[in-house]
Amino acid sequence: MITVTILTICFLTAISCKIKKVKAPVITALTWYFHFIFLVLSVLCLILMITGYGFKGTQTERVIFSLYAGSGMVIYGLSKPGNDAKHAYLLLLFGFPFVLALGLLLPPLRILTMVAVVTLLVDSDFHRYKIDDDYALQTKTSSILSAYPIYSMVSDKYLLFEKITPDVVKPGDYMRALKMNKKGTDSVRIQLWYRKNKIDTVIAVND
Structure with missing residues (x-):
């Protein structure tokens, strides 16, 4: 399960960096560049999917989306707390697993959340x-x-x-x-x- 594996590794890395209060400006900057590249590729994937095209390979788009979201999680773990839009954006990526967990705990949202989990995380x-x-x-x-x-x-x-x-x-x-x-x-x-x-x-x- 490529998607779950990539996101789990990135999420645990972000938590570890947050707990240990890692300060690595160079790594953070490089991860931002990495994240931006996969952001552009993710937008391109969406445009291609709308038009019936895609990158070669059966799971290529899932890998790209996973690396985009996962790199954002890692950046959140490496970043200092803040109140700006950039921090809110990173918090949205990092908090996605918590949102899914909350949805599974709330009966009115459970079915909808399960469909979202299968669609977004389970590889075809x-x-x-x-x-x-x-x-x-x-x-x-x-x-x-x-x-x-x-x-x-x-x-x-x-x-x-x-x-x-x-x-x-x-x-x-x-x-x-x-x-x-x-x-x-x-x-x-x-x-x-x-x-x-x-x-x-x-x-x-x-x-």
Whole structure:
């Protein structure tokens, strides 16, 4: 669980620095630069997600978001108390686990908080089935949020990016067997078996 691991390490580091009252101006400044880089990358990730794109890799965005939030926690642990907007911003990042814990303790907010915890902290399970060097079929299972995998077409784009087209097939069940082959240069035939049924379809990929 990449997200939980990164955030836990950063949160414990922040608490340790706070308790020991660590004073390290150089490390604090470097962590600020690190945090700003991942802030920019996080904004870029959000823009890409809105447009249906993303960085290459199944968990890249989660790692970027986690390092952004985690670095903010560490900076809070290294910073002196204050009443300015910068301190409030860092406190918001550091206090996020406490907000979730409070939500789990309050019955009216428990279900909403549990959904937020699963969505934000629990990593999805991805599998990719290569079609050729440019395309792959991806299955994504999101814990209790989705009963069955989501099937998406992944297209290799612009060196560092990829385009993800969700719900290219909707079997509504777990896959038992899969066969795919390109039909010319602009389409893919997908044969998917699940339990006693089968999907045999051709989808366009020239985007």
